[in-house]
Amino acid sequence: MGNLATPLSVQKLQTALHVKAKGEPGLRFYALFDKLYREDLLRHAYACCKANGGAAGVDGERFDDIEANGLEQWLGELAKELKEKRYQPQAARRVYIPKQNGQGLRPLSIPTIRDRTVQTAANLVLEPIFEADLPDEQHGYRSARNALTAVRQVHSLLCSGHTHVVDADLSAYFDTVPHVELLRSVARRVVDRHVLHLIRMWLETPAEEADERGRKRRTTRNRDTRQGTAQGSPVSPLLANIYMRRFVLGWKRLGYEQRLRARIVSYADDLVICCKGSADEALAAMRDIMSRLKLTVNERKTHVCRAPEEYFDFLGYTFGRCYSRQTGRAFIGTRPSKKSVSRLLAKIHEQTARNCTWLTAEDVVVGVNRTLIGWAGYFQLGPVTQAYQLIDRYTTTRLRRWLRMKHPRARRWTNPALERELGLVRLPTVRRNFLRA
Numbered sequence: 499m500g501n502l503a504t505p506l507s508v509q510k511l512q513t514a515l516h517v518k519a520k521g522e523p524g525l526r527f528y529a530l531f532d533k534l535y536r537e538d539l540l541r542h543a544y545a546c547c548k549a550n551g552g553a554a555g556v557d558g559e560r561f562d563d564i565e566a567n568g569l570e571q572w573l574g575e576l577a578k579e580l581k582e583k584r585y586q587p588q589a590a591r592r593v594y595i596p597k598q599n600g601q602g603l604r605p606l607s608i609p610t611i612r613d614r615t616v617q618t619a620a621n622l623v624l625e626p627i628f629e630a631d632l633p634d635e636q637h638g639y640r641s642a643r644n645a646l647t648a649v650r651q652v653h654s655l656l657c658s659g660h661t662h663v664v665d666a667d668l669s670a671y672f673d674t675v676p677h678v679e680l681l682r683s684v685a686r687r688v689v690d691r692h693v694l695h696l697i698r699m700w701l702e703t704p705a706e707e708a709d710e711r712g713r714k715r716r717t718t719r720n721r722d723t724r725q726g727t728a729q730g731s732p733v734s735p736l737l738a739n740i741y742m743r744r745f746v747l748g749w750k751r752l753g754y755e756q757r758l759r760a761r762i763v764s765y766a767d768d769l770v771i772c773c774k775g776s777a778d779e780a781l782a783a784m785r786d787i788m789s790r791l792k793l794t795v796n797e798r799k800t801h802v803c804r805a806p807e808e809y810f811d812f813l814g815y816t817f818g819r820c821y822s823r824q825t826g827r828a829f830i831g832t833r834p835s836k837k838s839v840s841r842l843l844a845k846i847h848e849q850t851a852r853n854c855t856w857l858t859a860e861d862v863v864v865g866v867n868r869t870l871i872g873w874a875g876y877f878q879l880g881p882v883t884q885a886y887q888l889i890d891r892y893t894t895t896r897l898r899r900w901l902r903m904k905h906p907r908a909r910r911w912t913n914p915a916l917e918r919e920l921g922l923v924r925l926p927t928v929r930r931n932f933l934r935a
Contacts (some may be wrong), residue, residue, distance in 0.1 A: 502545060502546055502549045504542060505538050505541075505542055507538045508538055508539055508542050508622060511533065511536075511539070511623070512622065512623075512625075512626040513626070515527075515623065515626040515627050516626035516627070516629060516630055519626065519627045519628075519629075519630035519631070519687070520630040523630075523631070525687075526685075526686070526687060526688070526689045527627060527687060527688050527689070527690060528689055528690055529690060530623055530624075530688060530690045530693050531580075531690050531692035531693050531696075532581075533623050534580055534616065534619045534620060534623060534693075534696075535576075535577040535578075535580040535581050535619075537573070537577065539619055539622055539623070540573055540576065540577055540615065540619050541573060542622065543615045543616070543618035543619035543621075543622060544569070544573060544611075544615045544618075546618050547561075547611060547614045547615050547618055547732070548561050552608065552614070553591075553608055554591075554608075554610070554611070555588065555590065555591050555608050555609050555610030555611065555612075555613065555614075556588055556589050556590070556591050556610060556706050557588060557610050557612075559610060559611055559612070560611070561611065564611065576612060576615065576616070580616065583692065585616065585696075586699070587609070587610075587613045587616075587699050587700055587703050588609070588610050588612070588613060588703075589703060589704040589705065589706040589716055590607035590608060590609045590610075590613075590703050590704070590705050590706070590728055590730070590731065591607070591608040591609075591705075591706055591707070592605055592606070592607055592608075592705040592706060592707035592717075593605075593606050593608060593707070594606065604729070605673075605705075605729065606729055606730040607703075607705060607728035607729060607730040607731055608730055609703070609728075609730075609731050609732075613700075613703075613731075614731070614732055616696070617700060617731055617732040617733040618732045620693070620696060620697075620733055621732055621733055621736055624688065624693075624736060625736055627687055627688065628687065628736065628739070628740055629641075631687065631743065632739060632743055633743065633746050633747070635746045635761070635762045635763060635764055636739055636742060636743065636746060636764050636765075637651070637763070637764065637765045638735065638738075638739060638764065638765040638766035638768075639735035639736065639738075639739055639766065640739070645765055645813045645814075645876070646876065646879065648763050648764070648765045648812075648813060649812065649813055649815050649832060649879060650879065651763045652763050652770055652772060652812055652817060653817065653830070653831070653832055653879075653880075655761055655763070655772040656772060656805050656806070656817060656830045657830055659774055660759070660760075660761060660772035660773055660774050661772075661774075661804060661805045661806070661830075662772075662773040662774065662775065662776065662777035662780075662802070662804055663770055663771070663772055663773070663777060663802065663803050663804070663805055663810055663817075664760075664770060664771040664773070664777050664780050664781045664784060664800070664801075664802050665770055665800065665801055665802070665803060665810040665811075665812065666769050666770060666771065666781075666784060666795065666800050667768075667795070667796040667799035667800050668767045668769075668788070668793055668794065668795060668796060669794040669795070669796040670794075671738070671766075671767035671793065672726065672727055672728075672729045672734065672738060672767065673725065673726045674725050674726060674792070674793060674794060675725065675726060675727050675737070675738065675741050675793075676724065676725055676791075676792045677698070677701050677702075677720075677724045677725065677726075678724065679741070679744075679791070679792065680701075680727070680737060680740065680741050681694060681697065681698060681701075683740050683741055683743070683744060684697060684737075684740060697733070697737070700728075700731065700733055701720060701726070701727060701737075702718070702720055702721035703720070703728065704716045704717060704718045704721070705717050705719070705720075705728070735766070738766055738767070739766075741791075742764060742766070742767070744791055745762075745787055745788065745791060745793075746762055746764070748787045748790070748791075749762055749783070749784075749787065752783070752787070754780065754783045757775070758773050758774075758775035758776060758779055758780050758783070759773060759774035759775045760772070760773035760774075760775060760780045761773075763812075765813055768812065768813060770810070770812050771784065777802035777803075777804075778802055780802075781800070781802055805817060805818055805819075805830060806818045806819035806828075806830045807819070811835045811837070814834065814835055814837075814838040814876070814877070815832045815833065815834065815835060815838075815877075815879065815880070816832065816833050816834070816835040816836070817830070817831075817832055818830070818831075819831075820832075820833060820880065820881050822881075823881070823883065831880045831881055832879050832880035833880050833881055833882060833884075833885065834877040834882060834885045838877065839885050839888065839889065842869070842873050842889060843889065843892055845869055846866060846869065846870075846889075846892060846893050846896055847896060849862060849865050849866050849869065850862065850866070850896040850897055850899070850900040851900075852903055854900070855900065855903050855904040859901060859904070859920055860920065860921075862897070862900065863897070863916075863920045863921055863922050866893065866897065866922065866923075867921070867922065867923040870889070870893065870923045870925060870928070871923060871928065873889075874886070874925055874928045883926070886925035886926050886928070887925075887926060889925055890924055890925045890926060893922070893925075894913050894916055894922070897911075897916055897920075897922065898910070898911050898916070
């Protein structure tokens with residue numbers, strides 16, 4: 499939800515729910531639905547949705563439309579629908595975006611702003627309760643954890659001798675989470691029947707998509723198969739975490755963590771198991787538990803390896819043997835994966851392509867800088883100098899080429915001039931700033 503400040507009254511509610519859940523692990527919450535249509539909470543939920551941006555849903559309603567027609571009235575009508583139990587979610591608009599690995603497309607669901615607001619309100623109430631239960635192994639979609647904390651945890655485990663690794667991948671995790679078992683996991687803490695009914699409706703929401711001719715059709719796959727939580731909906735990450743918790747707890751309760759000295763690190767559906775014992779046994783155990791949970795291991799992308807002799811990728815980083823540039827000493831480290839670097843270079847190529855010569859040089863540099871700074875903000879762990887230098891060389895070469903295409907008779911630009919006159923970010927400089935910070 500970015501840097502949007504949470505109102506004090508909402509903070510108090512969340513703190514009270516979290517303290518209650520943390521202090522009483524067996525407590526079940528019976529009265530939560532009335533919190534969803536509180537004026538302060540619903541208003542903040544709308545503000546969160548607006549801060550996150552996003553396109554309109556199937557109704558075509560945009561944030562500008564809502565505010566032009568009166569936000570107060572819109573929120574009041576939504577609160578009344580919830581209070582009178584008349585609220586019904588609309589279909590989600592289905593779009594497809596390229597997967598990060600460049601292989602295939604990922605389905606993304608875009609609920610209406612109205613539905614996004616109610617789902618966000620539900621998250622504001624439910625997250626503090628379930629955050630009290632989520633184990634340290636889970637890093638995805640949590641306020642105090644992120645992908646970098648997961649990367650650091652894996653590196654720490656490797657350095658402490660957990661070098662037999664299961665690099666695991668699940669097939670279409672979000673699309674195959676079973677509804678009955680998921681709702682049972684939610685009901686372990688929340689037994690407010692109106693909240694459970696809301697979640698069930700969201701899980702079964704139809705998807706609407708357009709074909710090549712623009713004709714719209716609706717599918718009810720999730721309702722028909724009783725599987726799946728739509729990626730792109732605000733409530734999906736929390737539900738995904740709640741269900742993945744069953745795997746982590748099962749791993750511990752069945753004794754695999756202790757017997758195989760095997761620790762899990764997960765970020766949503768990305769996970770690795772770092773072992774001091776046999777990684778082959780850990781993989782077999784993982785397959786068994788996932789089968790019980792009605793989830794499928796992607797055998798093509800799942801493998802075992804022995805670090806640091808063998809390398810594996812996790813969350814954009816490559817783990818394995820690295821060498822000190824000063825001493826030549828070998829150590830277990832992380833570095834940006836080749837795929838991560840290649841995706842960045844492809845983005846820079848796109849931003850400095852011939853079809854962008856209608857833009858000003860300043861606009862192109864602003865876009866490139868935003869891409870570079872965002873990438874470097876994540877890829878800052880371990881020996882990144884070599885990757886930074888490669889990217890810097892590529893970026894300056896592409897930008898000089900773009901300037902020649904735009905102004906064929908203009909002077910030749912040097913790297914210092916690109917930095918000094920156009921303000922181009924140089925990644926080696928960014929690295930030094932990170933180190934100082």
